[in-house]
Amino acid sequence: MTTIRLTAAQAMMRWLSVQLTPEGDRFIEGVWAIFGHGNVAGIGEALEGMGDALPTWRGQNEQTMAHAAIAYAKAKQRRRAMAVTSSIGPGATNMVTAAALAHVNRLPVLLIPGDVFANRGPDPVLQQIEDFDDGTISANDCFRPVSRYFDRISRPEHLLTALPRAMRVMTDPANCGPVVLAFCQDVQAEGFDWPEEFFAPTVWHIRRPEPDARELGEVVAALKAAKAPVIVAGGGVLYSGAEAALAAFAAKHGIPVVETQAGKGAVDWEDPLNFGSPGVCGSDCANRICAEADLVLGIGTRFQDFTTGSRTLFANPARRLISVNLAGYDAAKHGAMPLVCDAKVALERIGEGLGAHRFEGPDLGLREAWFAATGKVMAAPEAGNALPSDAQVIGAVQRHAGPQTLVMCAAGTMPGALQVLWRSSPGGYHMEYGFSCMGYEVAGALGIAMAEPEREVICFVGDGSYMMANSELATAAMMGIRFTVVLTDNRGYGCINRLQQGTGGVQFNNLYAQSRIVNPPALDFVAHAGSMGAFAVKAADIAALEAELAAAQERSGPSVIVIDTEAETGAGIGGGWWDVAVPEVGRTEKLAQARKDYEVNVGRQQVGG
Numbered sequence: 001m002t003t004i005r006l007t008a009a010q011a012m013m014r015w016l017s018v019q020l021t022p023e024g025d026r027f028i029e030g031v032w033a034i035f036g037h038g039n040v041a042g043i044g045e046a047l048e049g050m051g052d053a054l055p056t057w058r059g060q061n062e063q064t065m066a067h068a069a070i071a072y073a074k075a076k077q078r079r080r081a082m083a084v085t086s087s088i089g090p091g092a093t094n095m096v097t098a099a100a101l102a103h104v105n106r107l108p109v110l111l112i113p114g115d116v117f118a119n120r121g122p123d124p125v126l127q128q129i130e131d132f133d134d135g136t137i138s139a140n141d142c143f144r145p146v147s148r149y150f151d152r153i154s155r156p157e158h159l160l161t162a163l164p165r166a167m168r169v170m171t172d173p174a175n176c177g178p179v180v181l182a183f184c185q186d187v188q189a190e191g192f193d194w195p196e197e198f199f200a201p202t203v204w205h206i207r208r209p210e211p212d213a214r215e216l217g218e219v220v221a222a223l224k225a226a227k228a229p230v231i232v233a234g235g236g237v238l239y240s241g242a243e244a245a246l247a248a249f250a251a252k253h254g255i256p257v258v259e260t261q262a263g264k265g266a267v268d269w270e271d272p273l274n275f276g277s278p279g280v281c282g283s284d285c286a287n288r289i290c291a292e293a294d295l296v297l298g299i300g301t302r303f304q305d306f307t308t309g310s311r312t313l314f315a316n317p318a319r320r321l322i323s324v325n326l327a328g329y330d331a332a333k334h335g336a337m338p339l340v341c342d343a344k345v346a347l348e349r350i351g352e353g354l355g356a357h358r359f360e361g362p363d364l365g366l367r368e369a370w371f372a373a374t375g376k377v378m379a380a381p382e383a384g385n386a387l388p389s390d391a392q393v394i395g396a397v398q399r400h401a402g403p404q405t406l407v408m409c410a411a412g413t414m415p416g417a418l419q420v421l422w423r424s425s426p427g428g429y430h431m432e433y434g435f436s437c438m439g440y441e442v443a444g445a446l447g448i449a450m451a452e453p454e455r456e457v458i459c460f461v462g463d464g465s466y467m468m469a470n471s472e473l474a475t476a477a478m479m480g481i482r483f484t485v486v487l488t489d490n491r492g493y494g495c496i497n498r499l500q501q502g503t504g505g506v507q508f509n510n511l512y513a514q515s516r517i518v519n520p521p522a523l524d525f526v527a528h529a530g531s532m533g534a535f536a537v538k539a540a541d542i543a544a545l546e547a548e549l550a551a552a553q554e555r556s557g558p559s560v561i562v563i564d565t566e567a568e569t570g571a572g573i574g575g576g577w578w579d580v581a582v583p584e585v586g587r588t589e590k591l592a593q594a595r596k597d598y599e600v601n602v603g604r605q606q607v608g609g
């Protein structure tokens, strides 16, 4: 056997550089890195040696570097990914939130935190967690519940099995998620004689499983027996590349489609069967169709609480639920009739079973009335001194947007408002709403712009999320990566302030105005973003915002457009009930009434499954 002598870190990076997509690209495009003693000597030396064969990028924070990596993978529909390496201790635990985000959203990312010495030579090394009862625990054990595959590399030859397992998880459409290879610092630097064939280029195909014949038969029979079905399209439609198949299936059989946060953009908004979004951030026409449907056909959706209106949406007592999903876990939720297979394959097979069967189809007038109503809330405001609403900001971006525009966001008012209002062209919508993690926005925009340089990426971010994490703006400026940030400043956590009042509470600790502060905030976001190398400007009103959106496209780096907004309205249209527990014992009449209303809604929940 011919062997090659390399350190374990050198072997890892060399191996990663030859794991390929069917198109011949590296599956792991490159590695985000912040070095410390836990990875600088071993992994750092190995990455430096890779040069362009596996590029390294330097970010500002391990969590946000990982956000950029995860957004990249989502924009690439899980067909490519990035790795992130950190030192041990705080650098590693900074990535735990990002791992959870990738876990919830089923997105691939390879996290490579350094770990304590396997040989325990310097125990306890700087930043080492000391468990009094368990000698095998390190800070990296925090990753266990939030990784789809976790391994600790405490001998070089562990890589021979760990690396293929890592790739298997990231390219497995049912099991896809974050992989953590915690790499002991001394092992990174250890030499080993690797079999030469270990470094042979390998192509990873993402499989498309066929359905079980019996499950398929039941699903087709249930559909044929239905009168008023609705399709709930989730992120699985996009990851399967089933967008065109879905639109054709819906058109052929006359079935309306509603899109979840992850599924939005699967079908063009102009498609007459696209009824918008279901549930908590739903359009009225979608929620009406869902409530009346006698059959709900979920395709690639997790059926989480926003989609189901916390299990109150699909209210027809006669309705049946079908869940097409690659993951048996999701397909069996809510007592659904499962169809475990790929989304595109499912549409083909169900279509074959249905033949020319056509449903009566929805009342298209409902849809037209809905879009007319959303047009009004998004219209530019009459001239005056009132601050614009978030819906009016979305309207400005919508008027500016073209087919190349992609809007993205994660937390705050905008995700709900965008789901209700945004009119997405195919693939023009990127929402991190599995974890809805404040601080994903700016870094996520960077990752998307790296994945899709030809797109116009527009990042919506609230003042709260911007304050939580913004420093990858400097990275984007330094790397010359273009995207546009629309920063809506309503002086606090607007959406939670509204939720607080909607659940019977008084305004408290959300907007700065109701927080325990002495000096009112004087946050100059333009100066702040500008200091990081972004072009930054304040838009005095909606018209100025539209002009700045156009100007931003002419620049080569990031632009930040700050606009003051009012905090009271939100989307101002649509929506549904969301289960947020209201206190049973309280001091105000308002709270007592909110609790009564809450109990009525809890009584509507369809439990089980």
Ligand SMILES: Cc1ncc(C[n+]2csc(CCOP(=O)(O)OP(=O)(O)O)c2C)c(N)n1
Residues within 6 Å of the ligand: 411, 412, 413, 414, 435, 436, 437, 438, 439, 461, 462, 463, 464, 465, 466, 488, 490, 492, 493, 494, 495, 496
């Ligand atoms: C990391 C994280 N912490 C807390 C939350 C809960 N949360 C959701 S939105 C929000 C406030 C967002 O404020 P801002 O970005 O200003 O948006 P606004 O609603 O004001 O438009 C909070 C605290 C979260 N989603 N993520």
Ligand SMILES: [Mg+2]
Residues within 6 Å of the ligand: 462, 463, 464, 488, 489, 490, 491, 492, 493, 494
């Ligand atoms: Mg805010």
